[in-house]
Amino acid sequence: MMRGNQRRSANRPDPARPWRAGMGRSPFQNSAWAYHNQRLRIMESFSGRGLSWENSLAFLLSICLGSSHDAGMRDGTSALIDLRSDTVTKPTPAMREAMARAEVGDDVFGDDPTVQELEAETAALLGKEAALYTASGTMANQLAVRGHTEPGDEILVEANAHIYYYEAGGPAALSGVMCRCLNGQRGVFTGADLEGALRPADPHFPRTRLVCVENTHNRGGGKIWSLGQIKEVETAARKHGLQMHLDGARLWNASVATGIPERDFAAPFDTVSVCFSKGLGAPVGSALGGPKSFIERARRFRKMLGGGMRQAGIIAAGALFALRHHRARLAEDHANAKALASGLAGLRGLEADPAAVETNLVRFRVLAMPAQQLVDRLKSRGILVLAVSADTIRAVTNLMVCAEDIGKVVAAAAEAVRR
Ligand code: TLP
Numbered sequence: 001m002m003r004g005n006q007r008r009s010a011n012r013p014d015p016a017r018p019w020r021a022g023m024g025r026s027p028f029q030n031s032a033w034a035y036h037n038q039r040l041r042i043m044e045s046f047s048g049r050g051l052s053w054e055n056s057l058a059f060l061l062s063i064c065l066g067s068s069h070d071a072g073m074r075d076g077t078s079a080l081i082d083l084r085s086d087t088v089t090k091p092t093p094a095m096r097e098a099m100a101r102a103e104v105g106d107d108v109f110g111d112d113p114t115v116q117e118l119e120a121e122t123a124a125l126l127g128k129e130a131a132l133y134t135a136s137g138t139m140a141n142q143l144a145v146r147g148h149t150e151p152g153d154e155i156l157v158e159a160n161a162h163i164y165y166y167e168a169g170g171p172a173a174l175s176g177v178m179c180r181c182l183n184g185q186r187g188v189f190t191g192a193d194l195e196g197a198l199r200p201a202d203p204h205f206p207r208t209r210l211v212c213v214e215n216t217h218n219r220g221g222g223k224i225w226s227l228g229q230i231k232e233v234e235t236a237a238r239k240h241g242l243q244m245h246l247d248g249a250r251l252w253n254a255s256v257a258t259g260i261p262e263r264d265f266a267a268p269f270d271t272v273s274v275c276f277s278k279g280l281g282a283p284v285g286s287a288l289g290g291p292k293s294f295i296e297r298a299r300r301f302r303k304m305l306g307g308g309m310r311q312a313g314i315i316a317a318g319a320l321f322a323l324r325h326h327r328a329r330l331a332e333d334h335a336n337a338k339a340l341a342s343g344l345a346g347l348r349g350l351e352a353d354p355a356a357v358e359t360n361l362v363r364f365r366v367l368a369m370p371a372q373q374l375v376d377r378l379k380s381r382g383i384l385v386l387a388v389s390a391d392t393i394r395a396v397t398n399l400m401v402c403a404e405d406i407g408k409v410v411a412a413a414a415e416a417v418r419r
Pocket residue numbers: 084085086087135136137138139141162163166214216217218247249250275277286
């Protein structure tokens with residue numbers, strides 16, 4: 001989505017804060033700068049300023065992984081405000097420390113205790129028998145599709161669902177299945193929509209096997225499916241013997257916004273994917289939860305795709321840290337998203353609806369110019385957002401963005417639409 005040259009220009013120097021990492025230095029200069037800072041911190045840690053030998057060692061290890069103590073997290077001083085996605089976050093120092101300390105083993109042999117801990121904790125949270133750590137949300141979803149179907153089958157997905165829209169044709173390429181699309185309202189479809197898409201058992205037709213729901217819905221602007229809406233679709237699906245998969249990449253957001261535990265949202269589904277590398281801020285990974293036998297089968301498909309990872313505990317530790325410490329704070333992202341939509345709603349030339357913001361995604365229409373033009377203008381002011389269609393922009397609040405940043409974004413947008 002973001003090309004190298006775009007990234008370079010977005011990282012232009014900020015004369016006011018030349019010391020910020022990533023601002024105006026070459027990658028080599030950045031490494032040298034980071035190295036210099038790290039050396040300072042090592043000296044501090046060994047000069048008896050309260051760091052134990054164990055912590056010092058952990059810190060040294062964190063350096064091997066590449067420390068980012070000045071990652072600009074939520075302190076309002078970073079020159080760049082990145083709202084392209086909640087995937088852009090960098091691990092916090094505490095998360096890096098947990099990663100540096102992680103106990104690891106060869107996970108393909110089943111020897112990595114940190115991966116196992118993450119899988120067990122995720123399964124428990126989702127109320128499922130087992131879970132499998134995967135490299136990405138895409139992999140978790142595609143493993144689910146593969147596990148529920150045989151080539152020639154059909155799956156029912158909402159027309160804007162990530163599984164259909166953004167996963168590179170995975171269902172066709174990896175599982176040999178057809179996607180039948182349902183048109184939802186901001187990603188939400190009904191039991192009647194589902195039944196309307198079913199066909200009688202007949203050798204002419206593909207077998208319909210699986211229904212996929214996305215909660216929250218990405219292209220639906222972070223829309224939350226209610227338990228009632230899910231129940232209605234489940235009733236229709238079960239009546240026709242269909243399996244149910246939930247793409248819960250942002251299920252954490254739905255839970256925090258509603259107060260409904262993840263396991264309640266997950267209960268109607270056979271399988272659930274969740275992401276650690278979005279709102280929770282972990283650097284890598286997702287998980288697929290479901291019945292033990294299904295997860296064992298998915299483990300085999302994961303290996304087939306080259307997704308068996310060896311000492312994955314290093315990254316799983318980041319995910320585990322995120323799961324334990326970063327869920328509740330999503331409420332901040334939601335408040336920031338609301339504030340952003342309210343600010344933008346007051347600007348001429350834009351159309352934003354704060355009432356439609358339920359979680360951390362804000363979609364707004366640009367009336368005054370093509371959406372990409374506004375994206376470019378904001379970029380030249382150090383603000384990154386994405387055009388998701390010719391007239392619509394998406395901004396995603398995240399761990400790296402604080403309330404103060406929202407005011408800056410609204411002010412920059414006001415200037416950019418006026419110009
Ligand atoms: N979404 C990304 C992009 O791929 C569009 C984003 O920036 O929002 N399910 C949902 C609902 C998602 O939004 C995403 C990522 C995924 C699955 C896939 O996760 P990854 O990127 O880990 O493969």
